[in-house]
Amino acid sequence: MTTARRGAKVPARWRLLVCSLTLLVSCSQEPLTAADAHPDMPVPTRASHASFSSTSVNGVEVPLRRELKAQVPADLSDVLSFYRTELGKRGWQERPDGAMVGADRARLVFASPKGPGMLALDRAKGETIIDLVQRNTEAVAKANFLPMPGQARLIFGYLVPDVASLSIDDRTIKIEGGLNHPQTLDLPPGSYSYELHVSGHLVRTDTITLAAGQAWFLRLSDDDSKSDQIY
Known part of the structure; x- marks a missing residue:
């Protein structure tokens, strides 16, 4: 006679915990998308912090320099891929001079529609630290x-x-x-x-x-x- 053995029952609270962990992992692996906080300087939607600053002078209506500082709980490689894609959509062209990409640190140089751009990425406390700068050549020339x-x-x-x-x-x-x-x-x-x-x-x-x-x-x-x- 063949006896069929039933699997052990898992308590409901453990099933709920497993489902919650599965959901958490799937959410943390969602691809980065742009939050569109700024049309020229994209911020990942999962950023835990983001701030913009600019440098202006009297007599020139647009900023001479703009900077984004942000942090996002994502791998550096994912953030790097995000910015290469999003900045490319905005007309930023990556330049080979000065570029450096490592496991925990990256530096990229760009030619943006308004002037030179620079992206710096670093790792700290489980997050990727973002520093994105865009310089406005026309505005700086106007200010002499x-x-x-x-x-x-x-x-x-x-x-x-x-x-x-x-x-x-x-x-x-x-x-x-x-x-x-x-x-x-x-x-x-x-x-x-x-x-x-x-x-x-x-x-x-x-x-x-x-x-x-x-x-x-x-x-x-x-x-x-x-x-x-x-x-």
Whole structure:
């Protein structure tokens, strides 16, 4: 006689737990899609955090530089694939120069419709950290902040006229000063130490590292504020 054995019964609470875990896994593996928070700088729908910032100047209606910082609980490879697809849809063309892709870190350089773009991805605490930057060449040129080819441009000023000077790259530059009267200086790529003197007194020393094609607003205050990259 053949005896049929029935499988052991699984308690209902365990079946519910298994179903919940299955649902959780399937949700976590959903493909990344764009949340369309910004037409030019897409954010993955599953992002746990996202923030936008921009740099603007008087007299120029559009930002000189825009930046997205975000975090998403997804593999770096998935986030990288998402941005290659979504940025490609928006006319961003990936450039081979400066590109680096690793297991926990990636850097991509783009030519976007408005100017140079950069995507940086890193891993931290189980999430992929996103830093996406777009620079607007036309806006920077209109503001007269676009550096000469192969150079970087510093923009600086001082509120009080004719009392301050900037020492950098073995030269001393008198700062004319006054509100809305910035001065510019083009330098080759590299790291530079600089000093600010006001009425003959040294009030600040610092260093700045410049790359070709960048423009920086040089902080000349006597506090710890850092210089800002505006292009």
